Structures are given as structure tokens and as C-alpha cells.
Amino acid sequence: MKIGLISLGCPKNLVDSEVMLGLARDAGHELTHDAAAADVLVVNTCAFIDSAKQESIDTILDMARHKTEGTCQRLVVTGCLAERYRDALKAEIPEIDAVLGTGEVPDIIKAIGGSRGTVASALPFYRGLPGRAAGAPETILPQGPRTPPNGPTYLYDADTPRLLATPKHYAYIKVAEGCDYTCAFCIIPTLRGPYRSRSADSIVKEARQLAARGVREVLLISQDTTFYGIDRGERGALGRLLRTLNTVEGIAWIRLLYLYPTTIDDGTLQAMTECDRVCKYIDLPLQHASDAVLKRMRRPGSRDGYRRLLDRIRHTVPGVSLRTTFIVGFPGETDTDVAALEAFVDEQRFDHLGVFTYSHEEGTRAFAFDDDVPKKEKEARRRRIMGRQKQLVRERLKGHIGSEVRVLVDGPSSDHDLVWKGRLECQAPDIDAAVYFTEADPSALRPGQFVDAIVVGSKDYDLVVKPLAG
Secondary structure (H helix, E strand, C coil): CEEEEEECCCHHHHHHHHHHHHHHHHCCCEECCCHHHCCEEEEEECCCCHHHHHHHHHHHHHHHHHHHCCCCCEEEEEEHHHHHCHHHHHHHCCCCCEEECCCCHHHHHHHHHCCCCCCCCCCCCCCCCCCHHHCCCCCCCCCCCCCCCCCCCCCCCCCCCCCCCCCCCEEEEECEECCCCCCCCCCHHHHHCCCEECCHHHHHHHHHHHHHCCCCEEEEECCCHHHCCHHHCCCCHHHHHHHHHCCCCCCCEEEECCCCCCCCCHHHHHHHHHCCCECCEEECCCECCCHHHHHHHCCCCCHHHHHHHHHHHHHHCCCCEEEEEEEECCCCCCHHHHHHHHHHHHHHCCCEEEEEECCCCCCCHHHHCCCCCCHHHHHHHHHHHHHHHHHHHHHHHHCCCCCEEEEEEEEECCCCCCCEEEECCCCCCCCCCCEEECCCCHHHCCCCCEEEEEEEEEECCEEEEEECCC
């Protein structure tokens, strides 16, 4: 059969989608990018915050129309929303034929072939889909517990079939699954289960396989990448893994994403400094810089502790690029808290920064708090922090003009086929700014190629470069 898959959410979810695609391909199914031509449609969903849940619902309903109005025979829903609202989804959207949670990825072949996915016990549900006929449904979400106490246990390995959905020159490697933290705002431990690391041998084997397929950059991901190996009693495992990956021929960049501030050890930082293929790039979600808010969030850190950590990182890894994310509008957050956060941003001058508005999620510890910051005020606070960050970045980028840089070519930009873009070592795909080429012959560029260039300008968060002759 022809299988079409829509993957929503984070890169960790994308890896699950790639595994499902690989399993479907190896089972003899044909894959298609055209939803209208698919016999089976799979929607791999996200359920982290309200906007992600709404996007998932909208996408499911959109794909459901291919069953009622097109030639699609089966609709399968997988991923975090499926893990969180199993029976509710199937009961409310009868076009769904199978629902697979985050731990049931290998069951995709059974779901495609006609067997219904595992479903949990019945859950209370808001009946009705207002606006469904017009294609603009309201969020449909039940309250109460959703996931079995022990959670999912599935973990893929290097021998698991996988079909990359990223450009051919970079790929994500999930080094672990699940999370053991109890952050008040986060539902991930419930949806993904306890933290469980893959073996180093499995990860290195996968990296070699990817290199053999032409991948130049691997991005190591998990819910907390610096916790890697600790659940197996292997302290210092991440630093040792980086040193081994640094020997894999063909891989030029090794990038770490999703590092937790309290588990970054000196071994990891030393490996980042000493290994020439490990990007001097740290993605470190801090979530806030007010001690009062961090305490309510159940984050094991403080403003002064974060200062000391950032100083240690910058001292140990000269030239490191730092990315972080913050949440504004958490219950009880005051103007004083926001001012403290803004001052911290101004002081630390992060290379990359993202700000999210708090989403009041049932099933989290914070759901017991009053969601006391109005939606408009949350958004105003987000704009305030991001506005200051934009000013800081503009000032910094002007200082790069005239410098020579090494650019990894990603391909044509989304705006125009003749305008090509790429990234520096300090830029991760999809989440960070990019580099755009000027005075470059597109026929002389190819995705995955490294090009020496000179910075000739900047615009907002992006740089403009000109290839150097020769």
C-alpha cells in the first residue's frame, strides 16, 4: 500500500517517524508525499503544549477528510497525543482506525495492515467538535490521568530500520528516551516514560551507518542529553561517547542538543574543547532566571548557580555558542520576575534564545496552581524578552562583518531557489538563524558541502556571506 506520514513536534518525535517509515518500507509498502494518493495516512502527533495539541488535532481532522472524501483506506494516529488521549481520540474521531502510543512504534506495521492499536481504559471527554465542519475545531482534550504508571519502555537501536526525513547531509541520533525529572510544567515523563540510555556501541554503530550514507552532521538528542549513561551507572559516559564519535570517518560535525544545567560535567566540556568534530555549541534550556519562579517550576537551579555554570562553560570551551529557552507567564510570575529575567538576558548575551508562553497542562504538577497570568500579558512578556534579544543579536552580528567563516551548505532557501543558505558551527538546523549566500553561483553549491566565505552583512538574526575565491 501507499503510506503517507505527517510528523509533528520535536526532532525526538521525528526520529520515531523515521523509524516507522523504515519499518513500512522494509515491509514492502510504498511511501508517498502526496496525502491524496495515500492508501494509509499516519499522523505522528505532539502534545507538549496547547498549540501543539491543537496543531495535532487540526492535522488529524484534515487527514480524516481523505478517508471521507478521497481514496485513503486507513488513518493511524501515533505519538504523544495518542499516548495522552488514546480512547478519547478514537471515540471522538471515528475515522481513526488505530492509535499507537510512544512505546508502540514497532506496531506500526500491524496498524497499517488492519489491526487496531492498543487502547487504554475509557477516559472522560469533552463531547462535540465545534467548528469541525468548517475545518476549525476547538481543542478537544479530556481531563484526568492518561498513561499507565510505569510509562512506555520502547527504545530503538542501530539495527532498527529507519528512513531519514531530514536532508541527506544531517541526521538526528536519539541517545536516550524518557525523562526522570519532575519539572512542574512538563508532561514529557508521563508521555515518554523513565529515562533510558542506549548503549554507546549502538550509537556509534548508527553514526557509522549514517556516515556511510553521506551524513556530515549528527545531532545527539534526548530529553536530557547530559544525563546520558547515568541511568546505567555510567558516570562520564557522554564525554567518552563524544570522543569515540569524533573518530567516525565522514562525520564533520557532532552537535549536542537538550542539555540540562545540573548534569553538565567537566568531561563533556573537555571533550567539546579537545575533539575537533564536536561543535562548540551548547543548547541549555534554563526556563527562567528568577529564583522564585525556578523554585515553583521545580527546577534544581538558581540565578547565581546559572551564572557560575555559564562562566564555567565559557572558560572551559572558549568561543562556545550558547542557546537557551525561557518560559514566561508561569503561575505566580510577577513583573519583578520578568525584570530579573530581562536583566539576565542582557547580562549573559546568549547567541540564540527562544521564549515560550506558559501552557497550563493537565497532568502536570503546575496544573494545581491558578493560571493567573492573562494570555495577553504572557504574550507581552514574551515580546519584551525577545525584543531585547533581537537588539543584542543585531549589535553582535555587526561585529562579524568582514570575518571569514566556514559554512555548511543546506540548500536553496524557502523564499527563492536561486538564494542558497547554510549554517555555521554555531547554528543548529531549524531552530537557529541561518547564513545566506550572495554573489554565489547556485550550480557550484550542493547540500552538505563546506564553503569558506566572508561575512558581508546581516539582517535581523541572519548573516549574509560571500564565498571566497578558490
